[in-house]
Amino acid sequence: MSAIESIAKNSDLRKRILFTLALLAIYRVGVHVPTPGVDGNAVLSFFQAQNNGIFGLFNTFTGGALSQFSIFALGIMPYISSSIIFQLLTSAIPYLEALKKEGEAGRRKINQYTRYATVALAIIQGYGISTWLMNSTSPQGQPLVIAPVVAFLPFQIMTIITLTAGTCFIMWLGEQITERGIGNGTSLIIFTGIAAAIPHGAQQLWELMRSGEMRFAVILGLIIFMVAIIAAVIYMEVAQRRITVQYSQRQGGGGMQSMQTPSSHLPIKINFSGVIPPIFASSLLMFPATMAQFVNVPWLKALQDSLNPSGTIFNILFVLLIVFFSFFYTEIVFNPNDVADNLKKYGGFVPGIRAGKTTADYIQRVLERVNVLGCIYLCTICILPGLLTSQLNVPFHFGGTSLLILVGVALDTAQQIQSHMITQKYEGFLKGAKIRSRRVQF
Known part of the structure; x- marks a missing residue:
């Protein structure tokens, strides 16, 4: 039975997938709803001129909403930023750490704080971007704002309300997608925004080939290279370093006792920190360029010019920050001492390693070595867009954080669909089975 037939017969899974697709379609429609008071053509021409810079990167994550300056121009990034911040704070602030240990009730409280922080970040970003719009013009000299007052409200207030609501x-x-659909809703929204740019990128390659600016052999080699990179990313995203763990268990019978040691493993992903290091690193490097757009300060302009995404200085700093945040994030979210204590508590041990502190040191040593390989992998993928843009004049972003998100979300969603299908099979098996019980009387 094919996967499509299995999904068609699984009514619950089919409803979840259709619900997810419907909400993603609503999101894509909202991307094309303009913000009041903005000249859409002037904004689009500005972003087309800045496509390979900071705004091109931001526009990729918003699925084109920023270049059109729609009501979803800020995208989901304020929520992502606040979620990452609170994820780090739960390991640094005792109150949040205690909430995390309370289970479902504590998780809901942390989610509520995350929503409040999202609104605050959206208001701050909305104020900054509305101020920038009022003081900027298109490459043709046209003002980006055509209505200083919208619905009896100043443009800045109206823009802040609109973008925050979006x-x-x-x-x-x-x-809603996370609770009633399939997959992680936030990740799927980012996935949809990034994937929406793929047809446009293919069209640009076709136009380059038709105009003779890029030969067919070069384009074919580029496509083969992209497929190879995607395959390598998939392999690295599922790759694990498995530490063998055995559990001691006594079994008695007829006055005899024997020792059984069932084995298991402790999986450590090669890319343990995921896309968080590239996001943090790019955010720090893009901050001076963002401020330079809003504040007319000479040294900020000079710093913006030196931190060109395709420049050498940018790539060197990008690699150093990725390495730093990879080890920093791993150190915060993974505690080898807690893992070693839990193994000792349940009778687990690593063969050849003494339980307790020695096990914790061994896990820490393995984790650091795996992290080195993960950093090399992340740095290679993340500097790839700049190399392709500068060396081959590729007219779109390929690689980096966007590729990691695409592959990671696709793998996670596929695993959840597979889990639903397996659950449906087990439920069907139990429904068809006749279980008889015999009452025993004493």
Whole structure:
């Protein structure tokens, strides 16, 4: 039976997939709803001129909403930023750490704080971007704002309300997809925005080949290279370093006792920190360029020019920050001492390693070695867009954080679909089985 037939016969899974697709379609429609008071053509021409810079990167994550300056121009990034911040704070602030240990009730409280932080970040970003719009013009000299007053409200206030409401609506869509759909809603929204740019990129390659600016052999080699990179990313995302763990268990029978040691393993992903290091690193490097757009300070302009995404200085700093955040994030979220204590508590041990502190040191040593390989992998993928843009003049972003998100979300969603299908099979098996019970009387 094919996967499509299995999904068709699984009514619950089919409803979840259709619900997810419907909400993602609503999101894509909202991307094309303009913000009041903005000249859409002037904004689009500005972003086309800045496509390979910071705005091109931001526009990729918003699925084109920023270049059109729609009501979803901020995208889901304020929610992502606040989620990452609170994830790190739960390991640094005792109150949040205690909430995390309370289970479902504590998780809901942390989610509520995350929503409040999302609104605050959206208001700050909305104020900054509305101020920038009022003081900027298109490459042709046209003002980006055509209505300083919208619906009896100043343009800045109207823009802040519109963008904040758009971000909150996207956040709600993501939560609904997570609860009632399939996959992680926030990740799928980012996935949809990035994937929406793929047809446009293919069209640009076709136009380059038709105009003779890029030969067919070069384009074919580029496509083969992309397929190879995607295969390598998939392999590295599922790759694990498995530490063998055995559990001691006594079994008695007829006055005899024997020792059984069932074995298991402790999986450590090669890319343990995921896409968080590239996001943090790019955010720090893009901050001076973002401020330079809003504040007319000479040294910020000079710093912006030196931190060109395709420049050498940018790539060197990008690699160093990725390495730093990879080890920093791993150190915060993974505690080898807690793992060693839990293994000792349940009778587990690593063969050849003494339980307790020695086991913790061994896990830490393995984790650091795996992290080195993960950092090499992340750095290679993340500097790839700049190399392709500068060396081959590729007219779109390929690689980096966007590729990691695409592959990671696709793998996670496929695993959840497979889990639902397996659950349906087990339920069907139990429904068809006749279980008889015999009452025993004493």
